Amino acid sequence: MTILIATLIIPLIGAFGVLFLNKDNRKLIEMFSLGTSIVAFLVSLGLYFSFNSNAEGFQFVTDVTWIPAIDAGFRVGLDGMSLLMVMLTTFMTPIALLSSINSINKRHKEYYFMFLMLQFGMLGVFISLDLFLFYIFWEIILIPMYFIIGIWGGKDRIYAAVKFFIYTIVGSLFMLVAIVWLGLHVGGDVLSLPTGFTSDYLLIKQHSAAIAPDVQNWLFIAFALSFLIKVPLFPLHTWLPDAHTMAPTPGSVILAGVLLKMGTYGLIRFNLELFPVSSIDWAGTISFLAVVGIIYGALVALVQTDVKKIIAYSSVAHLGFVVLGIFAMNEMGIQGAIIQMVNHGLSTGALFICVGVIYERRHTREISEFGGLARVMPVYTIFFGIAMFASVGLPGLNGFIGEFLTLLGAFTSTVLDNIWYAIVATTGVIFAACYLLWMFGRIMFGALSNKENQGLSDLNKTEWAMLVPLLIFIVWLGVYPNTFMSKSETSTKQLVKEIEQVELDLNNGTINMEPKKN
């Protein structure tokens, strides 16, 4: 058993372990789950340190036949990008579980079971090298997340949970069709395997680029739709504000911190890697939507009165940068996008925890209820401030690195070949400052006039424990991002080399973009 599989199944074991605990022993359930996630994190550190940054291809690969009839296997492995995503998952989960201690007050056993299942699913998504396996993990996540929003959420939790579920399932059904088509095509038509079908990612990847462009186009759309809903890309984003506002704090943390990245991860892993021709074809359109999302998310965030909604809409804007970087399809853009995925997880995770802090105390998130909190909660103000400025993209903190690289990628992209995407996207830095600073100022500064706020206590130990690790990495990634970016460098280089080759072929006419005539 590799460290990778150990990392994957620890949460699964933990989840079923929770089921054996006495449902009235809340403390034990909390500590057991937290302990599980910390063990998973420690084990994943082994991955981080034994990962060879210079090696091409996947590492820690396991390939076990699972369903021979369709050549579906338990195939998992890591490249640089998935390593960072796995680390993000194992890092964010204990923090989210810590915040659960404060915010979850009923049906603990079920909750922690769901949450650890969620972690299991997320890890699976990031390491699957088999399309069938990937799809299973992708769908596994839906269920616990649906219940976390629907049971432990706020006032309109059912509406939000159903909306989340329907949006995502619609997208993933298209993906399923595409997976089946690919399996039949590669396993049957191309390789004539005895099964007539395969879901082996690496096998499919060898042959997918050669699929006729018009078909590739449909496959691209099917995958992209599923991922872009998850990201979410404008205008597929309206599930997000509802899901975020209604989810309990840990749900929001994991949703923004990790779940959204499954979408951007999928775009790179499947759309770019499997269908480079169509990716180039679609880059302009998707980048356009990403840029619209950057501005649109920021403008709508500007006028929200609920703190959580502001941060939810800010995610639409921030993920817009990630998508723009991905479809710049050069090294700066993709490396920037990957590091921005990590950054957004850290800083938005921290922001949601900060919102949770005042929500626990006041049971409201309306900005107008607050003001002058700096007087009673000075440490909180500083921590919130750091997370806020990270999100603004202040150099020296993590957000800047990703934003800068994705924009630089978009500027220099030969695929987009138009600097206006990037120029318009850059205006996002102005709007980000507007909505975040206004939000922060109205909560923290001014007079402490609301009587209910006058007795608020500053951060407790649990809250310190949640925020300090996040802030350390927020600064670390801003000052010395190489520690992490070097991990994904090789895999990104490899991907970009493939894309450049395809670009070259396109320019030479080796690949014909015209649809085949029947």
Add this chain to the structure above:
Amino acid sequence: MPELIKFVPLLPLLGFLTLGIFGKKIASEKLIGIIATSTVAISFLIALSIFFNLAGDTTAKPHIINLFNWFGAGDFTLDFAYQVDRLSIIFVLIITGIGSLIHIYSIGYMHGDRSFYRFFAYLNLFIFMMLNLVLGSNFLVTFLGWEGVGLASYLLIGFWYDRKFDGFHITWTGDAANKAFIVNRIGDFGMLVAIFLIYMNFGTLEYIEVSNIVAGDISLYDTGLITAIALLIFLGCTGKSAQIPLAGWLPDAMAGPTSVSALIHAATMVTAGIFLIARNSVIFASAPDAMMVVAIIGAATALLAASIGLVQNDIKKVLAYSTVSQLGFMFAALGSGAWIAAIFHVMTHAFFKGLLFLGSGSVIHGMHEEQDIKKMGGLKKHMPTTYKTFLVGTIAISGIPFFSGFFSKDEILWKSYVSGGWFLWITLAVAAFFTAFYMFRLLYLTFHGKERFDADHVHPHESPKSMTVPLIVLAVLSALGGFIGIPYALGYFFSDHPNLLENFLSPVFAQADHILGVAEGHHVHAIEYILMAVSTVVAIIAILLARSIYKQDENWTKAKSLSKNFGFAYKVLWNKWYLDNFYYGVFVTPIFITSRDFLWKIFDLNIVDGAVNGAGNLTTAIGKGVRRLQSGVAQTYAAVMMLGILILIGYMIF
């Protein structure tokens, strides 16, 4: 020797971290003050030794001190490196020198404040970031500092976060802090785009390499591109240095403690724009159109801000508009290619405006937080040291020979005449006239005449030594500091190169001057003497005018009739040319309303969500219909399945 430069920013950083993390536990104000001040003072001494080292090196070669590789991807890679050369060292000296004085001053000024340690932590953070700004060897290290000083400025403007502050759409100091940061971000947008364009076209962000490329074969590049880059950089400068169109934040930045206004919003941070253009003089020299824009914006800002200063009654606001105006002078100089004159004025302005702000702080301190000069008067005898030093600063800014402001301002006027002609000269001369007038108005209303405060409750007193000593030091510098830049016309009889600052800095601008075709050597022009005399006379007339209106006329009958007779002009100036109203009406409010009432309430909640929910309802309706099919009878299912398979097979065959 230049390698020592890394300690210069490192010390204030350590001070910031120490005070930020442990400051709350340090009970002694004195200890906090010593920690904060000593880090900056030691940095100053190190910088001073590097300065002498550089001055002794006749090659004037820049030194690049590489600290570590910051980040990169693909071909793009970026070192966190410092560039130690004659330009950066001058700014380092100003920052740490004036910075030390203002730290000392703040020990007295902030005495008894609830968050004494927090103040000094922020101040050290500011110094650290400002040093990164001027020392960076590439655009991004500078940008780090650029945003970092913006952060420090934000934190310090909003330092007294629960105090009210009166301004256009501003109720709390925090609102003023937000305004400063957000307006600056508009400038940062320009700077970022410039950075991207530079990397895209030149493949590097290192200043020296970019300058060499642009100074090399410029015909390889489109003039439009260079002009665009220059203008975008300048957009960044208009933000940080409060020029039209992004000037509005600086007067509101006065919400911060006064020593902050002196350090950040007068002496150092706001001159970052001048530094940046000087650092990229080659780019600007290659874009004459951009140079013209810089000169025009600078002169226009100088005049506009000075005119607003004429009618302000808040002691700090007068100084704030004065700062905006003086920065305008510096940009006019840059736009005229007078790089060194601009830096000279940065320096003398740091002396006298730092002094004036600290003096105003001393007044506010002595007057128990009163800032309205209409409620002051006669403070001369209560605060003699403050008065005398303030007088020196006022004379210096007014351009009376041979105080520091005279030398730097006259050099700007002369150079702007040479390159921009009469129109530019007259604009600046009128601004200088206004300057002398509003400064002496301020002086008379504050220190002379009747005591207009409530003597029963307010007992003006001189400030403690920690505050007056920095005032005295700055007063000496304001009086004598100009002699490092004696113009050739006034000094040719004792030296061929009387202008020490020019001797020191000219290698930095050799490339740019070459592009501009500036001839070496000096000539004495009769007209230079005439202009010098005229501007001095202009200043004296302004002073006499201020004296007759505000000193001799104790009842302000003249002032009142002036504001009545020129009611319209007075109203326009009082409302700051309605610039804030304009921005709110044209940008802020429309954006807000569109976002709320259209994008969110209509587009998001109705159109997109409407479509989603509509689809949902449709599905429900279909589901209700389809439910009948789910009869639970296995035969029905089998039949349907068969039908489906037949259709599929049919599809595959045909």
